[in-house]
Amino acid sequence: MSSNEPAFHAYRGSEPPKFAHPIELEYAxxxxxxxxxxxxxxxxxxxxxxxxxxxxxxxxxxxxLPDVDLYVEVTVMRQPLVTRKNRKLRKLRLRYPGVQVELLxxxxxxxxxxxxxxxxxxx
Numbered sequence: 357m358s359s360n361e362p363a364f365h366a367y368r369g370s371e372p373p374k375f376a377h378p379i380e381l382e383y384a385x386x387x388x389x390x391x392x393x394x395x396x397x398x399x400x401x402x403x404x405x406x407x408x409x410x411x412x413x414x415x416x417x418x419x420x421l422p423d424v425d426l427y428v429e430v431t432v433m434r435q436p437l438v439t440r441k442n443r444k445l446r447k448l449r450l451r452y453p454g455v456q457v458e459l460l461x462x463x464x465x466x467x468x469x470x471x472x473x474x475x476x477x478x479x
Contacts, residue, residue, distance in 0.1 A: 364388045368422060369395045379432045379465060380418050382474045387419070389472065395420040399427075401455070403447045415444045417457055427457040430465060432476060 362381075366388045367373065373396035375381045380396070387394045398420045404413035417427035429445065431438055438461065445459055460468075465476045 366393050368393050383430050386472045393423050401448050429459045432462045
């Protein structure tokens with residue numbers, strides 16, 4: 357782990373996480389600060405295959421919380437822009453009914469940030 361990567365104590369993955377967006381790092385820090393075990397993008401769910409059997413659509417939730425068996429996707433996209441993400445989430449829930457997955461929107465992350473001391477606007 358390089359000196360500018362945070363040291364995570366509750367992280368349960370095997371490789372150091374490489375976050376796609378700053379809000380993911382902030383959420384990971386919050387989970388870690390609270391001592392919540394987490395993994396980053398540990399599983400991709402196939403949503404559609406083409407006629408040749410190749411993956412045509414998939415979803416990889418940002419976080420997995422193994423102690424509560426919950427996947428979490430975080431987004432700071434404005435509400436009108438999350439239509440595609442919501443559609444994928446509905447497909448995931450239909451195709452994998454035993455999988456619990458939650459989508460945290462900007463407003464959810466802002467509330468968490470107020471309570472746990474991180475800024476969504478900076479992310």
